[in-house]
Amino acid sequence: MPKNIEEAVSIVIDAMSSDQKEHLRQTLEENLINEHFGFGMWVRNLLGHWVPPTDGEAYPAHPDDISGDITAIVWKKLQNET
DSSP, X not given: XXXXXXXXXXXXXXXXXXXXXXXXXXXXXXXXXXXXXXXXXXXXXXXXXXOOOOSSOSSOOOHHHHHHHHHHHHHHHHHHHO
16 A cells, blocks of 8 residues: 555556556647546556545545546656656
């Protein structure tokens, strides 16, 4: 179980296939929302619908929001690799 978003991103990148990396790398930033039910669902399942620990917040983030954030961070990292 990741301790924070950076650790979650590392787990996701390590688990990604080369095809997944290439697909996400080629996705336009404005089209990342289209990955919600594909890549985003894979992220949620990979991490067990993980939500980062909060500092006493009454309403912690939703797994969909976290997978969206992770998708965006992974996308940025893949853009910097080329």
